[in-house]
Structure formats: C-alpha cells, structure tokens
Amino acid sequence: xxxxxxxxxxxxxxxxxxxxxxxxxxxxxxxxxxxxxxxxxxxxxxxxxxxxxxxxxxxxxxxxxxxxxxxxxxxxxxxxxxxxxxxxxxxxxxxxxxxxxxxxxxxxxxxxxxxxxxxxxxxxxxxxxxxxxxxxxxxxxxxxxxxxxxxxxxxxxxxxxxxxxxxxxxxxxxxxxxxxxxxxxxxxxxxxxxxxxxxxxxxxxxxxxxxxxxxxxxxxxxxxxxxxxxxxxxxxxxxxxxxxxxxxxxxxxxxxxxxxxxxxxxxxxxxxxxxxxxxxxxxxxxxxxx
Amino acid sequence: xxxxxxxxxxxxxxxxxxxxxxxxxxxxxxxxxxxxxxxxxxxxxxxxxxxxxxxxxxxxxxxxxxxxxxxxxxxxxxxxxxxxxxxxxxxxxxxxxxxxxxxxxxxxxxxxxxxxxxxxxxxxxxxxxxxxxxxxxxxxxxxxxxxxxxxxxxxxxxxxxxxxxxxxxxxxxxxxxxxxxxxxxxxxxxxxxxxxxxxxxxxxxxxxxxxxxxxxxxxxxxxxxxxxxxxxxxxxxxxxxxxxxxxxxxxxxxxxxxxxxxxxxxxxxxxxx
Numbered sequence: 001x002x003x004x005x006x007x008x009x010x011x012x013x014x015x016x017x018x019x020x021x022x023x024x025x026x027x028x029x030x031x032x033x034x035x036x037x038x039x040x041x042x043x044x045x046x047x048x049x050x051x052x053x054x055x056x057x058x059x060x061x062x063x064x065x066x067x068x069x070x071x072x073x074x075x076x077x078x079x080x081x082x083x084x085x086x087x088x089x090x091x092x093x094x095x096x097x098x099x100x101x102x103x104x105x106x107x108x109x110x111x112x113x114x115x116x117x118x119x120x121x122x123x124x125x126x127x128x129x130x131x132x133x134x135x136x137x138x139x140x141x142x143x144x145x146x147x148x149x150x151x152x153x154x155x156x157x158x159x160x161x162x163x164x165x166x167x168x169x170x171x172x173x174x175x176x177x178x179x180x181x182x183x184x185x186x187x188x189x190x191x192x193x194x195x196x197x198x199x200x201x202x203x204x205x206x207x208x209x210x211x212x213x214x215x216x217x218x219x220x221x222x223x224x225x226x227x228x229x230x231x232x233x234x235x236x237x238x239x240x241x242x243x244x245x246x247x248x249x250x251x252x253x254x255x256x257x258x259x260x261x262x263x264x265x266x267x268x269x270x271x272x273x274x275x276x277x278x279x280x281x282x283x284x285x286x287x288x289x290x
Numbered sequence: 291x292x293x294x295x296x297x298x299x300x301x302x303x304x305x306x307x308x309x310x311x312x313x314x315x316x317x318x319x320x321x322x323x324x325x326x327x328x329x330x331x332x333x334x335x336x337x338x339x340x341x342x343x344x345x346x347x348x349x350x351x352x353x354x355x356x357x358x359x360x361x362x363x364x365x366x367x368x369x370x371x372x373x374x375x376x377x378x379x380x381x382x383x384x385x386x387x388x389x390x391x392x393x394x395x396x397x398x399x400x401x402x403x404x405x406x407x408x409x410x411x412x413x414x415x416x417x418x419x420x421x422x423x424x425x426x427x428x429x430x431x432x433x434x435x436x437x438x439x440x441x442x443x444x445x446x447x448x449x450x451x452x453x454x455x456x457x458x459x460x461x462x463x464x465x466x467x468x469x470x471x472x473x474x475x476x477x478x479x480x481x482x483x484x485x486x487x488x489x490x491x492x493x494x495x496x497x498x499x500x501x502x503x504x505x506x507x508x509x510x511x512x513x514x515x516x517x518x519x520x521x522x523x524x525x526x527x528x529x530x531x532x533x534x535x536x537x538x539x540x541x542x543x544x545x546x547x548x549x550x551x552x553x554x555x556x557x558x559x560x561x562x563x
Contacts, residue, residue: 014397014400017397018401018404021401022401141549141552142545142549144548144552145495145499145544145545145548145549145552146541146545147499147502147503147506147522147544148408148499148503149502149503149506149507149522150502150506150522150525150541153506153525153526153528154531157528157529157530157531158531226404226405226406227406229406229409230406230407230408230409231408233406233408233409233412233507234408234503234506234507237507238506238507238526248409248412248413249412249507251416252412252413252415252416252507252509253416253420253508253509255416255417255420256416257416257417260412260413260416261413263409264405264409264410264413267405267406267409268401268404268405271404271405271406272404275404
C-alpha cells in the first residue's frame with residue numbers, strides 16, 4: 001500500500017514537473033520563434049505614432065522569457081489561457097468547445113483498436129495456426145506501412161467514420177505487442193501442461209493468462225492513448241471534424257503559437273495521465289497477484 | 291521458414307535497390323524536370339507522353355514521383371543518421387555515466403516520448419517560418435525529424451550502455467586504469483554498434499511516414515519541390531478511389547518501400563537482440 005502511494009506521488013510529481021518544464025520550454029520556444037516581436041497592426045497607416053508605440057509597449061513585458069513564462073503561468077492558474085491569434089477567441093473557450101468531440105472520437109477509436117487487437121491476438125494464440133498468424137501479421141504490417149493521413153483520406157473517400165481510421169492507425173501497434181505477449185504467455189510450460197490435462201480454454205485464459213499479461217497490456221494501452229491522440233490530428237483535419245486535432249493543425253498552419261502551446265501542454269497532460277494510470281493499475285494488479 | 295524469410299528479405303533488398311537506382315537516375319528517366327509545366331495538358335490521364343498523367347498544374351506525375359522518391363529516400367536516412375547519433379550521444383552517455391545523469395536524461399526522454407510524435411512535429415514545425423524556399427523547407431522538415439526522433443532510440447541505448455557499464459570487461463579496463471573518455475569511445479561505443487545500426491534502420495521508415503503525414507497536412511516540403519508527402523496531398527482532391535487510380539502511384543511506391551524496410555528490419559532486430 002505504501003509503495004502504491006509512493007508510486008502515485010511520483011506520478012503526480014512528474015505531472016507537475018511536466019507542466020512547469022513544458023510551460024517554460026513552450027514559452028521559450030514561443031519567445032524565440034521568428035516573427036514573435038512583430039505585429040502587423042503596426043503597418044496600418046491609420047494608426048498614429050502614439051498608437052504604434054502603445055502596441056510596442058504592450059509587447060515589451062514579453063521580451064524577457066522568464067517574465068513571459070511567469071505571467072503566462074499566473075494567467076493560466078486563473079483560468080486565462082490567452083487568446084488565439086488566428087481565430088481571435090479565448091483559447092479556453094476553443095478548447096472547451098472541441099474537447100468533447102475529440103474525446104468521443106478517441107474513445108470509440110481506441111475501443112475499436114483494442115477490440116480488434118484482443119480478438120485477433122487471442123485467436124492467434126489459441127489457434128496456433130501459422131497461416132492465420134501470418135495473415136493477421138501481414139494485415140497489421142500492411143497497416144503499419146500506410147501513413148496515418150492516407151488512412152484518414154481513405155476514410156473520407158469510403159465514407160466511414162473517423163473513429164474507424166483512428167482504430168486502424170492504433171491497431172497495428174497494439175496488435176504487435178499484444179500478440180507477442182499472448183503467444184509467449186500461452187507457450188509457458190504450466191499452460192502447456194494445463195492444456196494437456198484437458199483444462200478448459202476459458203479457465204486457462206482467465207486464471208493463468210490474464211493475470212500474467214494484464215500489467216504489460218495495460219502499459220501498451222497507456223501508450224496507445226498517446227498514439228490515438230497523435231492520430232487525431234490527420235483524422236480530424238482531413239475528415240473535417242472540429243476537434244482538438246483539427247484545432248492544432250489550424251494553429252500550426254496559422255502559426256498561432258499561444259493556441260498551439262496550450263494544446264500541446266493539454267495533450268502532454270492527457271497522455272501522461274493515461275500512462276500513469278496504466279502504470280498504477282498495473283502495479284495494483286501485480287501486488288494483488290503477489 | 292528461415293529460407294522463406296530470407297527470400298522476402300532478398301526481395302525487399304532488390305526492391306529498395308531498384309527504387310533507389312530509378313530515383314537516382316531521375317535526370318535521365320524522367321521526361322522533364324519536376325517543375326516543368328505542360329499547360330496544354332493539365333490534369334491529364336496517363337498516356338505514352340506522360341506515363342502517370344499530369345497534375346492540376348500540368349506537371350508530369352512520373353517525373354515528380356521519381357524526384358520525390360529521391361528526396362525522401364536520400365533525406366530520411368540522413369535524418370535517421372542524425373537522430374541515431376543524437377541518441378548515441380545522449381542515451382549512450384547517460385547509460386555509461388549512470389546515476390543522476392541517467393535519471394535526468396531519461397526524465398527528459400520520457401517527457402518527449404509522452405508527447406504524441408505528430409503533435410511534437412507540427413508544434414516544432416509551426417515555430418519555424420512556413421513561407422520559406424522549397425529547398426529550405428526540405429532541409430527544415432528532415433532536420434526536425436532528425437532532431438526530434440532520437441528519444442526512443444536513446445532509451446534503448448541508455449539501457450544497453452548501462453548494462454555495458456557493469457560488464458566484466460569494462461570493470462577490468464577501469465581497474466587497469468583506462469581513462470573514462472577512452473573507455474567510452476574504445477570499449478563502450480563499439481559494443482553499441484549493433485543497437486545503433488538497428489535504431490538507424492528502424493528510424494528510416496518512421497521518418498518516411500512522418501514526412502508523408504506532414505506533407506499531406508501542408509506542413510512538409512514546399513511546392514514545387516516534390517516529396518512523397520506533397521505528392522500524396524493530391525489524394526485530397528479525389529472523389530472516389532476508382533476515379534483516377536494512377537494518382538495512387540506515389541502511395542503504392544511509398545507502401546512498397548516502407549514494407550521493404552520493415553522486412554529488412556526483422557533482420558536488424560535479430561542482430562540487435
């Protein structure tokens with residue numbers, strides 16, 4: 001129990017460090033990016049010299065990276081994440097409007113990917129037929145060789161939901177690990193002996209295989225969240241789905257750095273939370289087994 | 291089974307050599323330069339004059355595929371080399387030094403690894419100017435891939451170097467008074483070579499696919515320079531798959547080349563293990 005608490009505390013500390021370090025890194029990159037200290041409004045001939053000077057003064061406090069970082073973190077703590085330069089809307093509202101769609105897309109996509117992964121890898125481990133194994137490996141290998149953006153385009157052409165594209169992008173990665181884990185678990189001597197003694201497949205699976213592979217499968221599941229979030233960019237951008245991925249793509253094309261930095265920190269937190277959650281649950285399963 | 295795998299590897303090798311040779315000979319094989327426009331034949335279907343038709347600006351698609359393949363196939367290994375060297379330096383050194391250095395290096399590595407790869411790429415790409423010359427855009431794209439793609443390899447190398455640090459021959463060398471720097475370059479790095487080769491080969495298809503993703507999203511190589519990413523962007527305008535199948539030529543070539551690398555990879559993974 002104490003080790004679990006330490007583990008959770010460690011993950012919480014890592015999350016906090018990530019936010020602080022990620023914020024500093026992002027602020028530095030934004031500050032050093034070409035065109036940071038340029039405001040095209042200064043070119044407006046209607047503005048007086050005093051107005052131009054006022055615009056310059058408003059940007060003056062952003063010159064120091066650390067001051068820029070602290071003012072950014074202070075505002076973020078108050079819930080003000082700044083304003084998008086390209087869309088002219090508060091970043092907080094933009095994120096609030098688009099997060100639900102992305103979450104729905106990711107949960108359905110991940111669900112599909114894992115359904116396919118577990119079905120195919122379990123049948124591969126059960127059947128132990130080289131033709132079936134070669135076929136599933138070839139399918140997952142082929143999907144691995146197609147760019148995620150092409151799968152997104154094909155989903156538009158075939159008029160299938162974007163979540164299926166996310167599922168197919170994540171599937172080959174999760175299948176590779178899961179298949180190897182399950183095949184290795186099924187080739188353990190005690191399982192071969194159990195099979196030889198006529199133990200039912202369901203009993204072997206739930207009593208002998210699942211406890212062994214669960215912690216590692218959970219780690220793969222944690223990593224698959226990160227993959228799915230990455231896949232959301234091409235899928236949302238090319239399928240015209242107004243989620244966080246599309247917002248990140250629009251921000252990148254418009255070089256809307258305040259928006260992009262906030263999205264990046266949010267995404268990092270989500271993926272870290274997923275990985276930490278998988279690690280903590282895996283630890284709980286292992287300690288229960290022990 | 292071993293025989294059949296060897297056959298597939300030979301086939302992959304032959305395919306990669308053929309594609310590399312064809313793209314290297316683009317100046318002779320292509321009917322025109324990649325930017326030459328045939329304004330009388332825009333968006334044309336394949337013909338004896340234009341084997342893969344022309345794009346909407348009247349540029350010969352076959353020529354663009356050849357030149358695009360050359361760019362992707364030359365620069366992806368260059369980016370892979372850069373990322374492998376960075377991984378060797380950061381991961382190898384961290385593993386060799388151990389202690390706080392290793393923990394710090396791996397904490398930074400984990401932070402990078404926790405970020406989705408494409409998110410990291412588009413964020414870094416957006417920090418740089420987008421309206422640059424085509425040549426600069428090619429260099430920026432592949433340089434970014436090389437500079438950001440070292441993390442997974444660094445983790446593997448850190449573990450390998452850490453196990454070497456505690457191995458008997460390194461301990462004996464240290465006890466014999468071999469200086470730390472010499473120990474690293476003469477005894478540790480040469481033993482990391484198989485892992486370095488494997489990481490180099492693993493990175494190439496990853497970078498080819500990443501460039502393709504960036505290109506389709508409009509954040510990769512700038513026009514009129516062709517690359518697999520910018521060529522695949524054409525698929526965006528399709529209404530159905532069967533409408534103009536010749537537009538899938540760059541995709542088929544990309545998938546064939548990445549599959550070729552994946553088949554070769556299994557050999558590299560065996561060597562690394």
